[in-house]
Amino acid sequence: MVLPFAVAALAGGGVSEAKRTSACERLRGADLAPARTIKLVRRVNAERGTDLVGCELPRGRVRIFAFGAGQEKARRSYELLQVAGAFVLLRSQYASQLVNAGTVAVRNVRNADSYEIAHLCARAGGDDCGRAGRSSSVLRAFINERGQAVAALILARSGATTISGFSPLGERRDYDSGLPADIPASSLKIAGDRASWSNGGRTYSAQLPE
Numbered sequence: 001m002v003l004p005f006a007v008a009a010l011a012g013g014g015v016s017e018a019k020r021t022s023a024c025e026r027l028r029g030a031d032l033a034p035a036r037t038i039k040l041v042r043r044v045n046a047e048r049g050t051d052l053v054g055c056e057l058p059r060g061r062v063r064i065f066a067f068g069a070g071q072e073k074a075r076r077s078y079e080l081l082q083v084a085g086a087f088v089l090l091r092s093q094y095a096s097q098l099v100n101a102g103t104v105a106v107r108n109v110r111n112a113d114s115y116e117i118a119h120l121c122a123r124a125g126g127d128d129c130g131r132a133g134r135s136s137s138v139l140r141a142f143i144n145e146r147g148q149a150v151a152a153l154i155l156a157r158s159g160a161t162t163i164s165g166f167s168p169l170g171e172r173r174d175y176d177s178g179l180p181a182d183i184p185a186s187s188l189k190i191a192g193d194r195a196s197w198s199n200g201g202r203t204y205s206a207q208l209p210e
Contacts, residue, residue, distance in 0.1 A: 022058055022059040023055070023061075023062045024039060024055035024056065024057055024058060024059055024060050024061075024062055025057065025058055025059075027039055027041055027053065027055060027062060028041070029041030029042060029043060029053075030042070032080060032083060033054065033083050033088075033109070034083060035083075035085050035086065036057070037056055037057050037086075038054065038055075038056055038057070038083075038085070038086050038109050038110075039054060039055055039056075039057055040052065040053070040054040040065075040083060040088065040109060041053055041054070045067060045068075045069075047067070047068070047069035047070065047071065047076075048069065048070035048071070049067060049068030049069045049070055049076065049077070050067070050068050051064045051066070051067045051068075052064065052065045052066040052067070052078060052080065052088075052090070053065070054088070054109040055109065056086065056109060056110045060109075060110065061112075063109075063112050065088060065090065065107050065109070065112075066078035066080075066090050066092055073096060073097065074094065074095065074096040075094070075095050075096075076092070076093070076094050077092070077093050078090055078091065078092045078093070079091040079093075081104070081141065082141075082142060082143055084143045084144050084145045085144075085145030085146075085147075086108055086109045086110045086145075086147075087106055087107070087108055087109070087143050087144075087145065087146075087147045088106070088107045088108075088109060089104070089105075089106055089141060089142075089143045089149070090104070090105055090106075090107060091103070091104050091138070092104075092105070097124065098123065098124055099121065099122070099123050099124065099129060100120075100121070100122050101119075101120065101121040101122075101129075102119075102120045102121075102137070103116055103117075103118065103119045103120075104116070104117045104118045104137075104138040104141060104151070105117060106143055106147060106149055106166070106170075108147060113169075115166065115169065115170025116170070117138060117141060117149060117151050117153075117164075117166060118136045118137055118138045118151065118153055119135065119136070120135045120136060120137045120156065121135055122135070122156075128156055128157070134155075134156075134157075135155075135156035135157075136153045136154060136155050136156060136162075137153070137154055137156070138151050138152070138153060139151075139152040139153070139154055139161065139185035140152045140185040140186070140188045141188075142188070142189070142190040142195075143190075144190060144192065144193060144208075146168055146193065147167075147168030148165070148166060148167060148168055148193055148208040148209065149165070149166040149208070150163070150164070150165045150166070150188065150190050150195035150208060151163075151164050151166070151188075152183065152185040152188045152197070154180065159180070160177050160178060160179065160180075161177065161178060161179070161180045161182075161183040161185065162174055162176070162177040163175045163176040163177070163183065163188065163195070163197050163206075165195055165206060165208040165209055166208070166209060167208070167209035167210055171209050172209075173206075173208075173209050175195070175197075175204070175206045176197065176199055176204060178199055178200075182199050182200045183197060183198070183199045184198065187203075190208075193207055193208045194206065194207050194208065195208060
């Protein structure tokens with residue numbers, strides 16, 4: 001009679017374990033992700049800012065994808081630009097007495113993969129401290145549910161506007177470049193895996209990298 005009772009007890013414990021909610025399911029806050037299987041919320045942190053926290057339902061790992069901090073000598077902030085499926089388009093900024101820096105990047109909530117679209121860095125005196133002196137900032141950008149992206153970038157050195165597409169792994173392809181007056185950032189659009197923009201009053205389009 002002992003053995004059946006033990007088996008029944010183990011079986012009951014298994015059911016209880018199966019019903020236990022995951023850390024992802026317990027994550028509370030206004031969900032910023034339209035996709036039903038993705039959860040993305042802001043959570044107050046101990047640095048006088050908020051963390052952007054996300055996971056894939058039902059039992060994906062909970063990760064911090066961006067954070068803000070209101071410290072006296074340095075401030076960190078972020079801006080959620082777009083969410084498409086499991087992909088997040090984020091602008092992150094850092095400011096101190098010595099340097100101002102910012103990045104725009106695409107993050108995958110499912111597995112935390114990411115790639116950078118642009119990086120801007122300037123010292124207090126105005127010197128470019130970007131990677132290899134190639135600082136750029138994003139005037140306008142979009143992502144799709146496959147993780148592809150398109151951006152209107154402005155290059156710090158030349159001041160030219162460049163239209164660039166990105167694959168889900170971050171491979172970059174430049175499509176067009178010219179004066180900001182000729183390529184208005186407001187003309188940039190995305191439809192599925194195609195981007196469109198105008199240059200000199202004419203409309204152009206390109207398929208985003210696979």
